[in-house]
Amino acid sequence: MATDAAEAAQMRGALMRLRRETGLVVAFGGLVEPGRDQVRISELNGTRTTSLSALAVSSGNGLGGKVAALARPYAVSDYFASRRISHEYDTAVAAEGLRSVLAVPVVVRRRVRGVLYGALRSVQPLGDRTLSAAVEAARDLEQSLVVRDEAYGLLAAARSLGAAEGHERSGTSERAQSSARERLREAYGALRALAPRVADPVLRAELLSVCETLAASPGPPRSARRVRLTPRELDVLACVAVGTTNAAAADRLGLRAETVKAYLRSAMRKLGARTRLEAVVAARRAGLLP
Template identity: 65%
Template sequence: MTAADGGETADVRAALLRLRRGTGLPVAFGGLVTGADGASRVRIAELSGTATRSLNGLAIFAGHGLGGKAVALARPCAVTDYSTSRQISHEYDAAVEPEGLRAVLAVPLVVRRRVRGLLYGALRTALPLGDRALAAAVEAARDVEQALVVRDEAAALAAAAREAVAELPPRRYGSGDAAWERVREAHGALRALAPRIGDPALREELLAVSDMLTAASAAAVASAVGVVAGVGGSGSRSGVRLAPRELDVLACLAGGATNAAAARRLGLRPETVKSYLRSAMRKLGAHTRWEAVVAARRAGLLP
C-alpha cells in the first residue's frame, strides 16, 4: 500500500464515522475501487460498528446487490429489508446475513463522473431509512469525493513537476526557456496546494517535490556561473530564510497572481498576504514584489 492509498483509506474510515454520527445508523462500511477493470469492482475494506468480519474484503461488482446497483446507476440506493428486497439481486446474502443487516443504504463515491468507491449505512431492523439519513450519508460521501479530487490534483502536479525537471535543458537559468517556465508553474501550484492537504504524509511529499524543483534550479544556476552546487544548504546561497507562508506567497506572485488571487489560492485573507509579502520583501531587501521574486530566485529560494 502506497502513502496515497493509505490516505484514501483513512478518508473512507473517517467518512464512515461521520456517516454513523450523522445518520444514527449503528453500522457503516465501505471501500474504494480496486483492480484493473475500472469502477466495476469495489473492495470493502473499512468496517465501523460491525459485529463480524463477514463483509471485510467483499468485492462488489456493478449491478450486483445494493452496492452494485448504486455503482451501476451512480446514485444512492436503499432498501428497507435487504434479505427480502426484490429491488436488488442477492449475490452477497451470505456475507450480509451474519451481520443481521436489514435496512441498508449505499452511496457511491463519484469523482469526475467515475465511481471511485462506496459507503454503506445499515440497521439491524427492517425500518424505512428517511431522507434525513440519506442526506447525511450523501454529505459524508461528498467529503470523501472532495478529498479524492485534491489527492488526484496533488498526484498530477507532482508527476508534472518531476517530468518538467527531467526535461530541463542544459542551459543557463533565466534564459526564458519553456521548460523553466513549466518548472516555475509547477512549483507555484505545489506551494499553493500543499497547505490545503489534510494528510501530513501527502503534504510533505508535495513540499519535497517543490524543494526538488528549487534544488534543480539552484544547481543549474550554480553550474552556469561555475559555483559548486549545494553551497549554502537547502538552496539558499545568501543566508536568507523565508517562512513557509512567505515562500508560498512569493511563489504565487511569481506566476503573476495579484494579492487577491494569491489569497484565494492559499486560503488566506488579502491583508494576510500583504503582511507576508512585506515581511519577505524586508528580508530580501526588496522594494517591490517583483524585486522580491528576483531576489528570492537569486537566493535559490524560488526556481
C-alpha cells in the same frame, strides 16, 4: 492494487462521520479496484463479524453495485424483501444481521471511485435527512481523493520538468529554455498551493521536498545572501511569481486577501524588496524560488 494506508485512513474517517451524522449503527465501504468493475469492501465500522470484509461487489449487483452503476445514492428499508436490487450478497449481509441499508457513491471527476454504506439491524425507513448526511460524508471523501490525485499528478509533472531543467541542453534555443523554466515555476507554485491541503503527512512532505528540488534547479546565478522565509511567505511568493493577484492567491491558498498581503509585505521586508517583482527576483537569486 490494494487500498493504500492513506486512502484507508480517509475511508475510516468518512465512515466514522457517516455513523456520527446519521445515527446508523454500522458503516462500511470500499473503493473501486483499478482495472476491475467492482468495489472491494475494505473498511468496517460498528460490525460484529467479518462477513463483509474483502467482499467484492460487482457493478450492477446488490445495493452497492446498483449505486456504483447508476452513480447515485439508494436506500432499502428491508434489504431481503427489496425487489429493486439483486441478492447476490444476502449471505454476507444476513451474517452481519443488517436490514435497513443505504449506499452512496464516491464520485471523483465524474467517475465512481467507491461506495459508502450505512445500515441498521432493524427494519425501518431511512429518510431523506439520513441519506443527505451520508452523501455529505461521501463528499468529504471525494475531496480528499481529488487532492491526492492532484498531488500525484503534480508530483509526476514537476519531477519531469525538474529532470529536464537539470540536463544539459546544448543547441536548445534560449526561447525554449525560458518556456521550460516558466513551466517549472508554474508547477512549483501549484505544488506549494496544494501541499497545505494534503492531509497525508508523508505525501505532504514529499510535495515540499520536490518543491525544494525545483527551487534548487539550475538557473540564473544565486546570491550568497541567506534569507529565511516562512512556508506561507514562500507559498504567497510562489503565486506572485506566476502573475497571480492577491485575491487569486488568497483563493488558491485558502487564505483571506488581507492575510496574503501581510505575508507578502513580510517577505518583501526580509528580501529588501520594494515591489512584488523585486521580491520575486530576490527570492530567485537567493535560491528560494525556481
